Amino acid sequence: MSATVSEKGDAPAGKQPDQLFTLKRWNAVAVWSWDVECDTCAICRVQVMDACLRCQADNKQEGCVVVWGECNHSFHNCCMSLWVEQNNRCPLCQKEWVIQGTGK
């Protein structure tokens, strides 16, 4: 997906003053998404890039982030915090749920 870099390394884009083309400005566009294995939250079945179902219902799209477990599975943080109140295991692999990190 991302661009690979030329390995030859003998074509510096911007230096020699006598070259025909010199890159002056580069307007790039990048898309960010959560670094997850599965795009969909297994609990609410909404894509993790969208707010979870409850946040959508409340119109609180922002601040609905993703949480990763040590098992590397990820869910909406909202969905998972409700889930662990019932069952402290990962819904996908049944391992004990230990938070590895949350998105920001």
Next chain:
Amino acid sequence: MSGDSGSLLNQSSSTDQSKNGVSRHVTQSSMMIGSKSSNAKKLTIKNFKAKPVLPENYERETWRKLEEAVSAIHRSSFIRYSLEELYKAVENLCSHKIAKNLYSQLRDVCEQHIRKQVHVFDENIDGELFLRRLEQEWQDHCQQTIMIRCIFLVLDRTYVLQNSMLPSLWDLGLDLFRENVLSRDHVRERCLLGLLELVVRERSGDAVNRSLLRNLLSMLNDLQIYHSLFEKHFLKETEQFYLTEGDVKKNQLEVYEYLIHTEKRIEEERNLCITCMDNSTLKPLIACVESQLIARHTDFLLNKGLSYLINENRMSDLQRFYSLLSSIQDGTQSLCTCFTDHVKGVASGIVMDSNADATMVQDLLDLKEKLDNIVNTCFDKDAKFIHGLQRAFESSVNKRQNKPAELIAKYVDQRMRSGNKESSEAELDRTLDRIMLLFRFIHGKDVFEAFYKKDLAKRLLVGKSASVDAEKSMLSKLKQECGGAFTSKLEGMFKDMFHSKELMSQYRQYQSTKADMQDISVDINVNILTMGYWPTYTAMEVRLPVEMGKLQECFRQFYLMKHSGRKLTFQSTLGHCVLKSKFKNGNKELQVSLFQTLILLLFNEGDVFSYKYIRDETLCKDVELKRTLQSLACGKARVLTKIPKGKDVGDDDKFEFNSDFKHKLIRIKINQIQMKETVEENIDTTERVFQDRQYQIDAAIVRTMKMRKSLSHQLLASEVYDQLKFPIKPTDIKKRIESLIERDYMQRDKDNTNQYHYVA
């Protein structure tokens, strides 16, 4: 005794008094010829207790005198006696209780006169002559009656007044005239026929003796036979006349001519009625004309002429149509139905003509404006027309799926793009308001959103937006119309742009502290888009030159440091660059896409490269590479030369740096040859919309259940329909509810399967 003498004294003085009173009275009463209800209280008669003795023969002599006077009046000849003398004579007779005789004698004399007079009508004369004779007789009769009444005033004021069964002298005159003249069939008949003939001639445009008509009709009114003798027949005649006229004219005339004619007819009839007839005839007369000329032919006229009048924008004719129809029952309703059908036909025609997609939106806007104008100016802003117009547009616009929504979005894009300087900000805002009128009719508003978003993304990323204010204004219009959930992602796009700017100034700081980045002179700017807010772009892998690769990685590091748990994907198709370039004929600054940049940078190492070499170096895909090479070597500004020459790029072509490149400008934008939005891409966009609907249904159901806690299926469904901005089938809602029950967002009631409860 003393009382009697007193009364005698009183009597003489009261006679004097009454003398004065009488003379005053005669002059007054000559003005009034009304019946006995008039105020006749001036004469005091309570003092006439004792009768003065009358001479012998007094009654006979006096009557002879009076009879002679009456005859003279009837003959219109000279009266030998003064009116005052005659008046007094009547007064005397009355005071001596001979009034009863007097009254019946007078009645007999008058009746004999009229009977003798009637023969003048026997002559067989034509209509109008007859009418004039009748008018003459009537006028004579009235004058005579007035004069007789002046003489016999005391009789009217005393005897008649005391006998409520007796008609006043004036009424007596009317009775005699009615019973002896107008009771005769041949008089009645010829009178009626004559009058109707006058009316017919009036209607056919002849100059008719209107005062004759007026006088005779007022005569009939006085005789109280206006309604029975005239009005009934007149209205029937009128009905017949306009029945025939309507049938003939509606085929003979264009509809607008027919309407003008009808309006003229109504005005003529009103005028005739007001001048010549009794007021009470006006309402039924006008109703009769309207019913024959308009009500009977409403559907015919509407079907034959309405579309033409609307198409040709005949404002005053349309206004006339409306006002004529508004006076008949359900008239404007019929007009509204026909109007709505017409609008549906025209609007659907515009929508369904797939060859005219380019002008669909403008055509619809123009049509809407024209019709709004007609409703406001010609149809009195009638609410049912306003609603009818809206319903017609709504049904037409939704006859074709998705396309209208897409084209409306495109239309907005054209207005919003810079370079579109044809309108001022205020005008642009008005245009947007009008667009919203169309947008409101669209059922699949999310389809609009998807296409709108694609165009908005282009405007934002290429910096092509004409005005930030206009963008914000459009966004707030959409928000107002559809609510915050609808625009939240669009707003997210603006926020991304804003945050990117902030982030870039932090990044420049960061880069300047990096030792290994010091030799890089390229100014990088990155717009970071939140996935999901923006349209989905197909990622294309390319190989970057070392320096660019270093820059990209440096930025990625910086970004991931600030935001954990994220990943960043650079979109090569959206990148664009500024290249400084040296040609024999001078230095240029090229504005090019990232792909164009990658190719041009290769020519720093050599003058000629094969297609295959370029492909291997840049890793561009064939389709994209060929398009890009075409733009550089076959477009308007050819910085490369293709070998061999030709429009299309082949796998065995070579490309050479064009050192002779010439251009009058220093800054040159080399347009990437735009691929037309492919059908697949288009289907892709709409398909994504449909997938997304399921999430929105879920969210709407959860939102509603959270608020209401417990709801029946019907109530839940109807609330969800109201929230959603796209059409949805009941089975879809059922499926989503089942799915949410399964996911524990809600549960079914234990006893009532039709009732749901929210699960917190």
